[in-house]
Amino acid sequence: MRRIIAYLVRFAVILVGYLVASLAASAFLNILFLAHHGYTPADPDPTATASLYFSVPFVALFVAYFAFIPAALVILIAEVLGRRDWLFYALGGTVIALAFLGFVHRVADPNFDVTATNARLAMIGAGVVGGIFYWLSAGRWAGSWRREALPDLEA
Template structure:
């Protein structure tokens, strides 16, 4: 029974880590988008700052939706292999973002295929940020459910 509870707790930690990763990637993409428009922090207007409170979680929903299948494969692989280093998760986040870009590019009716180099690098960078934040919140304990108690 305690092993089942351990599995459920680990699953909850994985879901929490995935939500944190999606929010971090969304915040990174929002900041890059604002910087590309020339928005500077010293020009901060209260309405622009307040719009980020809505924009970051809203974009995080899309990030979580589009990255789910490749991220689920990477998370499962990391859990089975017990990978706990930040570099693995950063590179895995880049791979998840690259797989997303490849899937979007190969879709026939895709209206939002990304072809600009700076946008491709921004999405891959967002994947890396998401991977690092997943490691911070859940990846440092990957594979802990494999270990038997004392």
Template sequence: MRRIIAYLVRFAVILAGYIVGSLAASAFLNALFLGHFGYALEPGHPTIAPALYFSVPFVALFVAYFAFMPAAVVILIAEVLGRRDWLFYALGGAVVAVVFLGFAHRIGDSDFDVTDNSVKLALIGSGMVGGIFYWLFAGRWAGSWRRDPLPDPEP
């Protein structure tokens, strides 16, 4: 019974880490695009903070939606192999972003395709940031459910 609880707790940590990674990738994308359009991320600016309160979680929904399957594969590989280093997760986030860019290119819709190189690099960078924040929240204990035996208590 303790083993099942350990699996459920690990699954909840993975899910929460995915949410944190999606929010971090969204915040990074928002900061990059605000800087690109000439807005400074100043604490006293009256319109930037309320806009970010709405736009970061909203964009995170799209980030989480489009990155779910490739990120699930990367997370599964990390859990099975027990990878706990930040570089694996940063490169895994970059791979997830590249897979999304490939999907966007193959879909055939010209409005959905990303053609600007700076936008492609921004998406890959946001994937790396999302991977690092996933590592900070959940990746440092990857594979711990396999290494620590949890025997059931003797009656």
């Protein structure tokens, strides 16, 4: 019974880590967008700052939706191999971003494709940031559910 609880707790930690990674990648994309359009922290505009409260979680929904399948594969590999280093997750975020870019390139809708080099690099950077934040919130304990034997106390 304790083993099942350990699995459920680890699954909850993975979900929270995925939520944190999606929010971090979204915040990265939002800050890049604002910086591209001239927003600087030295001269803060209250409307631009307040808009982040809505736009970061809203964009995080799209980030989480489009990155789910490749992220699930990277997380599964990390859990099985017990990878706990930040570089694995940063490179995993890069792979997830490249999988997203490959997906949008293969879709038949030409308006959905990311063609600008700056936008592609922003997506890759968001993947790296998301991977690092996943490592910070959940990846440092990858594979911990199978490292130590949890005896059942129902005897």
